[in-house]
Amino acid sequence: MLLTIYFAVAADLNAGVITTIWSVTPFFVALADYMVFGVRLKTYHIVGIALVVLSTIMLSLMKIIDPDFSEDVDTPVTETGKQIVPTIVPVLFGILTPVFFSMYGMVFKHFTSDRIGFKHYNLIFSTVIFVNTIILLTVIPYWSDGHFDMRLFWIGFFGSILDTLGKVSGTSALKFGPAGPCAAI
16 A cells, blocks of 8 residues: 555656545455355445545545645656656556455455454454564664654654554454445445
């Protein structure tokens, strides 16, 4: 997900386009949930997902809808002023991200099913610890070049706590409810 946004900025592509592509994730997850587990959605689930997706699209395209809307994002470019990566790279990442989110949801739901028996909170906390350890190991070389900012560290630290709580809540909902609406939220 982070790489997708990075490549969008590097390709001088509005990140709203990428997050708009991501907004189809609840539909992908609902379809996968139906195909794998046979979970059918009720009409109010579909309407709710559609409204959340529409809201996401509107927010994601704010810069296109309101040209005066500004984002404080520095576009990484070469010295000649050209984009670093071609536009197709973030678009492909943007298309693959909902597919990977859907796969993650189905694998999580499978592992926490009564047949397999993993505890959902153990699985998500283990996943968070593993992923955050990998991220930490990849940023240490970046920090060693003098790019460490204590203020950003604390923002990231508290943000990761909130992110973990969100993941635990979201995956708990995924275990107990239909996957499409859980993914929308």
